[in-house]
Amino acid sequence: MLLSLIVLLPVVGAVLALVAGGRGERPDREPLVRAIALGTSLVVFAATLFLWWRFDPALADYQFVEKRAWMPAFGIEYHVGVDGISLLLIVLTGFLTPLALLSSWESVHKSVKAFSFFVLGLEAAMIGVFVSIDLFLFYVFWDAMLIPMYFLIGIWGYERRVYAAVKFILYTMAGSVLMLVAIIGLAWAYKEANGAPTFNLLALHGLTLTDQMESWFFLAFTLAFAIKVPLFPFHTWLPDAHVEAPTAGSVILAGVLLKMGTYGLLRFAFPLFPGAASSFAPVLAFLAVVGIVYGALVAMVQPDLKKLVAYSSVSHLGFVVLGLSAMNVQGVQGAVYQMLAHGVSTGGLFLIVGMLSDRRHTRLISEFGGLKGVAPRFVAAFLLVTLSSIALPGLNGFVGEFLILVGAFRWSPRLTVIAATGVILSAVYMLWMFQRVNYGPVTEKNRDMKDLTPREWAVLVPTIAIAILMGVAPGLFLKPMEPSVVKVIDRVNGSQPARVENREPRPFDRAQGRPEPVEGRPAAGEPPTANSEQRVR
């Protein structure tokens, strides 16, 4: 029940907010609507924390599973559950939504009830994506999520919002409809083998496909996810969407939506099609590395703060895909960790940029300068968030990037060397931006800049606190995800003994001495497992 509750609560809150808003524009009802929306999102956050508390970190399987027939004729079920990979992403969603709502306290006054409705609706769909085990259910949430985001960008965005909104929805939809065809194809392939179609992810794991079909299906899934990530060269919708979206939209977009792409790769594309995944992994990794370097270089020359952060996301998510492509414990754990860390630090950056833009109504770096003397507390917070995005040791970004690079190095040193330049480049563009905005002489227009308001404290303090916590106590976050990560890796690598050597787990932060969960796997050079024999046929 807990998971359904977490998915349904935001929907209830959304409808309540819409009803409480009354007919037409009612500024007098605004506080009530905001209170309902924020209250709902905080309750959802509390519920996600409760979920984490009750989650058994030692298990690799889905927990809190609910399963009901939905369309029995096609084996479609309402089937939800969480494992270590989705758990923290759900918590992240619960964490960022109240921040997004708080950040728009001052900047959004146009139809607050509709705004709250769409933000909460988006939250429900995002959590739905993370908890779905049934592929059909997953696709429903995946596609439904586009609508609220489209409205958030299109109604509350900046100047070119309509263009950005339409581009966002068409671009992402074009990718995902091909995945729909592949999902249908999978269900029918399952029917051919077993007599009845199913969309159950766990059942589909047991399906063997012809090599050709597996490749096509993998490509269809991966295209959908690569557009969402966004992986170079499918990233062109992202800068537009980010720049034009309102702060709340950008925070959610960067914080959660992009993770759905990498989550989808890890949850669906790789485990469902392990053979194709291993043959295409080098291509994905190559594109990821191109994205890391390209995103960083393009970010460097952006005159617009939001665009800079947007391109930095391309670069950071390149690391995630690189870690996933390596498919060893460090790489994948690092990738999941980086998803969370990026959600916090980029979410924080967009919140900061939103505050600047609220004050000055511009996002151009050249318009700022010397803020340090005017708003020192704001700049201090800005610095911490910037450093967490650069991946300074002791802050959240470092753990993920380090693990990814360790994992990737064991898989492909050459690519990793190139990827590592992204770490340096990120320091270059972020610090250069920070310097231009905050140091130097104070310009006339910035002289009256306000420092942080209590509401902004409430937004930034949790963000920075989490960033530090994730930096100094990574075990807290790595522990619950590890069994599930190992399970996925086993599933993907089951058919390739050549890479088994990469999988002896030596996660760098664990000294707990727990039994290694990977014992008993075939060593390199041994004959292929049963799984791969089926595959060859």
Add this chain to the structure above:
Amino acid sequence: MTPYIAIIPIVAVMLSACASMIAEALRHPGERMPMAFFGLIGLVGAAVASVLMWDADAQSFGVVRSDNFALFINIVLCVVGVLTMLFSDEIVERENLPSGEYYALTLFAISGMMLMAAATDLLVIFLALEILSLSVYVLTGIRRASAAGAEAAFKYFLLGAFSSAFFLYGVAFAFAISGSTRLDEIGKALSSAGTGAPETMALLAVGLLAVGFAFKVSAVPFHMWTPDAYEGAPTIVTAFMSTGVKAAAFAAFVRVFLAPLEPLKDQWIPVLTVIAAATMILGTVVGVVQTNIKRMLAYSSIAHAGYLLLGIVATTDTGKAAVLFYLLAYAVSNLGALGIVALLGTSQHPHDELRDFAGLWRSRPGLAGLMTVFLLSLGGFPPLAGFIGKWYIFSAAVERGHYWLAIIGVLTSVVSVFFYLRIVVMMYMTEGTEIARPRVPLAAAAALALATAGVFYLGILPARIIDLARASIATIL
């Protein structure tokens, strides 16, 4: 009594049509008669009869068969009819349409559609086709003062008459090879012909019948009349014919092609595959450049005909059930969308241009919200009816390995989302000049509520309707 059971729903609707005619004759000038109410009685009666007759497989005169398939279509047509009646109540008054003729023709058209879905004889199908076509031709031109309406009706009539001739010619060839116009006899004659190359006459029959049906469902290249007829007709008539005629024509299409003509499927599947692909592509691509909502939805209806053709091309049980489900999903979504367009129009200002919708969200948030729901359903977004419909149709295509058709289908539906969103952009993201828009009467509000409930019900809890659709196709072999 027993031989008449199968036609009870048809008769119920016909009687209500006659009631409107009599009411019109007895009406004093200026007096308002609740004719929509007569229609509602007849339609609800027909729906109740259809539900009671479920699984009975009643047959009348050997040529009308109210099997579950026909009854499912009956229910779809009753939904179409009830929504049309509820919308029409106020609109007929407002637009000064001759109410007696309007209601009588609409109801006669529905009875023709029901007959078309239940007929098991090519000649009866032709008869039903003519009943519905003649009614709809007149309805298209019912605004006698409107030049556009007259042009639309004339075009529709000429091309429709032409297609009827094709159809009749096809019936003649079918009769020539089998000695009967009954579908089961034709099926027997064709399947006993052996596996060798089919006779030329059989191919001619299939080809000519396909042309006749393709006209009625507005498949490319026989779609030319659609945009003009849809644009010229009063909006409420557009709403009615885009959903009702499509449902009836597809019902007969499935009944003829997937039962008696199935032995020749190796010949007609390639042709219909090309037609389906061309219909989906043309409907969406040309839809993108339209600025008139009715024309835009006309092209969208062409595209939807293409999706429905996928269900026929699949030639499976999934395909047949998918067609039935899709027809219902399309009916509630499209009637809802066009109903809102009709409700916003007046006789001076039709409110059917894209720019008329600018700023609708500010002045009419409720209508704008519902319009968005219907358009998103047409575009195939979950959790709405259109999504399940499209998923079902594409499932049928993929099941038979028609991956390319499914891919064309999903990609064209992305393109179609672009033009549905153009309306949404207008409503929400464009400031508009304030124009006087009439208020929504109670009956129409009920219709909108019904359509919205349908869109969400079919989108979120479709299992029951899917089961009914699957149970409806047993008699179509």
